[in-house]
Amino acid sequence: MGMTARQQAIQAIASTYHQLDNLDFRTEHIKDLFGVNVFHEEEQKARLPKPVFKALQKTIKLGVPLDPTVADAVASAMKDWALEHGATHYTHLFQPMTGLTAEKHDSFLTPTGTGGGLAEFSGKELVKGEPDASSFPSGGIRATFEARGYTGWDPTSPAYLRETPNGATLVIPTVFVSWTGEALDKKTPLLRSMEALSTQALRILRLFGNSDAKKVFTTVGPEQEYFLIDKNFLYARPDLLNAGRTLFGAKPPKGQELEDQYFGTIPERVIACMADAEAEMFKLGIPVKTRHNEVAPSQYEIAPIFEDSNLATDHNQLTMDVLRRTAEKYDLVCLMHEKPFAGINGSGKHNNWSMSTDTGENLLNPGDTPHDNAQFLVYCVAVIRAVAKYPELLRVSVASAGNDHRLGANEAPPAIISIFLGDQLQDVMDQLERSDLKSTKQGGFMEVGVSVLPKLPKDAGDRNRTSPFAFTGNKFEFRAVGSSFSISGPNVVLNTIAAESMDFIATKLEADTKGGKPLAKAIQDLLPGILKESKKVVFNGDGYSDEWHKEAEKRGLPNLKNTVDAIPTLIAKSTVDLFAKYKVLSERELNARYTIFCESYVKTVNIEANLMVSMGKTMILPAALRYQGQVATAVNAAKAAGVDATAQVDHLKELTSTLTTFQKALAALEKAHGHHADGTPYDHAKHFRDHVLPKMTDLRTAADTLETMVADDLWPLPTYQEMLFIK
Numbered sequence: 001m002g003m004t005a006r007q008q009a010i011q012a013i014a015s016t017y018h019q020l021d022n023l024d025f026r027t028e029h030i031k032d033l034f035g036v037n038v039f040h041e042e043e044q045k046a047r048l049p050k051p052v053f054k055a056l057q058k059t060i061k062l063g064v065p066l067d068p069t070v071a072d073a074v075a076s077a078m079k080d081w082a083l084e085h086g087a088t089h090y091t092h093l094f095q096p097m098t099g100l101t102a103e104k105h106d107s108f109l110t111p112t113g114t115g116g117g118l119a120e121f122s123g124k125e126l127v128k129g130e131p132d133a134s135s136f137p138s139g140g141i142r143a144t145f146e147a148r149g150y151t152g153w154d155p156t157s158p159a160y161l162r163e164t165p166n167g168a169t170l171v172i173p174t175v176f177v178s179w180t181g182e183a184l185d186k187k188t189p190l191l192r193s194m195e196a197l198s199t200q201a202l203r204i205l206r207l208f209g210n211s212d213a214k215k216v217f218t219t220v221g222p223e224q225e226y227f228l229i230d231k232n233f234l235y236a237r238p239d240l241l242n243a244g245r246t247l248f249g250a251k252p253p254k255g256q257e258l259e260d261q262y263f264g265t266i267p268e269r270v271i272a273c274m275a276d277a278e279a280e281m282f283k284l285g286i287p288v289k290t291r292h293n294e295v296a297p298s299q300y301e302i303a304p305i306f307e308d309s310n311l312a313t314d315h316n317q318l319t320m321d322v323l324r325r326t327a328e329k330y331d332l333v334c335l336m337h338e339k340p341f342a343g344i345n346g347s348g349k350h351n352n353w354s355m356s357t358d359t360g361e362n363l364l365n366p367g368d369t370p371h372d373n374a375q376f377l378v379y380c381v382a383v384i385r386a387v388a389k390y391p392e393l394l395r396v397s398v399a400s401a402g403n404d405h406r407l408g409a410n411e412a413p414p415a416i417i418s419i420f421l422g423d424q425l426q427d428v429m430d431q432l433e434r435s436d437l438k439s440t441k442q443g444g445f446m447e448v449g450v451s452v453l454p455k456l457p458k459d460a461g462d463r464n465r466t467s468p469f470a471f472t473g474n475k476f477e478f479r480a481v482g483s484s485f486s487i488s489g490p491n492v493v494l495n496t497i498a499a500e501s502m503d504f505i506a507t508k509l510e511a512d513t514k515g516g517k518p519l520a521k522a523i524q525d526l527l528p529g530i531l532k533e534s535k536k537v538v539f540n541g542d543g544y545s546d547e548w549h550k551e552a553e554k555r556g557l558p559n560l561k562n563t564v565d566a567i568p569t570l571i572a573k574s575t576v577d578l579f580a581k582y583k584v585l586s587e588r589e590l591n592a593r594y595t596i597f598c599e600s601y602v603k604t605v606n607i608e609a610n611l612m613v614s615m616g617k618t619m620i621l622p623a624a625l626r627y628q629g630q631v632a633t634a635v636n637a638a639k640a641a642g643v644d645a646t647a648q649v650d651h652l653k654e655l656t657s658t659l660t661t662f663q664k665a666l667a668a669l670e671k672a673h674g675h676h677a678d679g680t681p682y683d684h685a686k687h688f689r690d691h692v693l694p695k696m697t698d699l700r701t702a703a704d705t706l707e708t709m710v711a712d713d714l715w716p717l718p719t720y721q722e723m724l725f726i727k
């Protein structure tokens with residue numbers, strides 16, 4: 001008998017020697033690595049004529065439109081720098097609605113026409129590209145006009161070099177829009193939302209007498225979770241290979257119950273891989289800071305130092321890319337799926353978010369003076385109001401078929417959006433709210449502009465992991481984001497809803513102060529009402545508990561349990577009005593995104609259903625039938641030998657009955673999946689949720705029971721135990 005793919009995988013792992021010292025930080029210092037592959041400010045300064053450098057910096061730092069004559073000079077310097085570092089090609093990197101990045105490479109080479117060649121790169125080529133990108137999801141935007149999409153240089157995210165085995169490619173971060181100027185990507189709305197937020201946040205700063213700050217931007221530090229398992233297992237698991245998660249697999253004897261993985265020692269091969277990936281990230285200017293083991297076996301986390309949200313988004317995409325590619329060098333595979341393995345924790349991405357001025361002031365940092373505290377309270381209450389007003393939008397920003405397996409599964413925040421403030425800040429907010437009640441007897445209320453806040457503790461760890469949106473000392477942490485997501489979507493929503501709240505507050509305060517009211521008094525009069533209206537979204541208890549679910553229902557908080565429930569929010573009137581008002585997404589763009597969300601959900605579940613049917617038929621069923629044959633033969637032999645075979649007969653009966661259940665479930669899934677629902681993309685999504693997913697669950701249950709019965713040497717799929725613990 002030949003070996004099964006599973007046995008081959010294990011043998012390959014056991015017999016492979018891994019080179020783990022490709023990189024030695026004793027000779028290669030991290031400080032020398034940082035940013036070497038980035039066309040950063042210092043590099044620009046050294047290479048550009050002074051006026052060009054100044055003009056470019058104005059665009060980067062203040063968003064001033066770029067003078068077209070400057071582009072040629074920048075392109076030329078960029079090209080020289082790139083060629084010196086072994087680049088042969090350049091690419092406009094964009095972020096289509098797949099949530100991944102896309103690129104097409106062009107050579108710098110231009111034939112002279114007289115036999116020679118020149119390396120050329122013009123401002124025009126830097127600023128605008130036209131990839132043949134007709135196959136990216138557009139949600140119908142391009143189909144109705146023409147298939148063209150354009151990329152446009154984003155000077156606020158620096159160009160960099162991607163090293164290849166033979167040289168390098170110059171990568172230029174870009175937006176991706178249709179010829180009518182509509183966003184086809186994830187970067188365009190993010191940049192628009194940052195601008196909207198800046199405008200509104202500045203109005204409040206001005207009220208506080210700040211005339212220095214020219215811009216406010218949001219800062220983001222995404223903590224990225226992922227799994228690393230041996231690559232050989234991937235080849236033996238069509239589900240992991242094609243869907244990124246296991247669609248079958250019985251619970252292993254040992255899971256994460258011993259809690260021996262979290263913050264444990266990182267295995268040698270994994271730490272070598274991490275170090276290698278980090279070196280790559282340092283070179284790309286990604287400020288990676290922490291790494292550790294996560295809760296589930298073979299699960300890890302990496303977190304950078306926060307950056308402005310545009311750069312943080314680009315860098316998070318790059319981080320995922322570098323992790324995936326580096327893992328391969330070590331015969332590992334990096335799983336970014338939200339739930340690669342049932343029964344143990346899935347992976348998320350904590351989106352730490354705050355607002356900062358261009359002069360470096362964190363607006364969500366409580367200050368030491370009453371004046372600073374008052375300003376902090378205004379911004380903080382604005383965020384609370386935003387979350388209370390638009391919880392459905394935050395929910396849909398983290399909706400995907402993959403994240404549905406994780407949210408609300410007692411390992412990640414529930415689908416109910418709420419805010420955790422912590423004891424101290426809650427106390428402050430309570431006092432502030434009470435100060436509005438003339439009959440207050442409790443005493444000790446906050447007087448804005450006079451009182452000093454107590455020192456708010458910085459959340460050192462994950463003190464309340466059960467909250468989807470937690471205040472952690474000087475920032476908010478949005479914890480419901482899925483590990484494979486582009487963080488753009490969640491931040492577009494955060495920025496836009498915060499902008500709306502700050503607009504609301506600034507408008508009131510401006511009117512009041514113009515009318516002669518002192519600012520502190522105006523704030524004192526305004527905030528209690530907002531808090532009263534918004535406090536239903538504040539919850540400091542255990543978000544996993546049943547009581548909270550009941551309580552949330554009483555409070556009237558939305559509980560959009562899955563993606564299909566959440567998607568309609570994208571085209572609700574309140575959403576359309578909000579995004580139109582702040583010019584972040586037009587109705588057409590929202591409609592397109594709505595369609596893309598539906599289609600992406602359908603495609604994901606469709607692929608999974610296909611895989612389950614094919615694996616069920618060609619891998620699991622044959623193994624189970626072979627085993628059934630062996631047992632039947634044994635039973636007959638025992639009977640022929642004249643011994644009591646009751647137990648063997650019982651086993652055969654049980655096996656056969658499970659096998660029958662399995663085959664029925666397989667047929668039911670095929671039927672549900674084959675049934676083609678007419679109607680809109682949303683109808684399709686509903687069909688997959690209501691009719692296909694439950695059949696997938698049934699099939700899995702039967703298959704996982706078979707896995708615990710069929711002879712181990714016949715079982716074709718690497719088991720959970722093997723994938724999670726063989727390293």
Ligand code: ADP
Nearest residue numbers: 219220221303304305306352353354459460475
């Ligand atoms: P914790 O107390 O949760 O461990 P850390 O300070 O270690 O928090 O931060 C976790 C993540 O939050 C890091 O990526 C960090 O850079 C980011 N972070 C810290 N401050 C801010 C901020 N002002 N804005 C955005 N992200 C921030």
Ligand code: MG
Nearest residue numbers: 223350462477
């Ligand atoms: Mg955290």
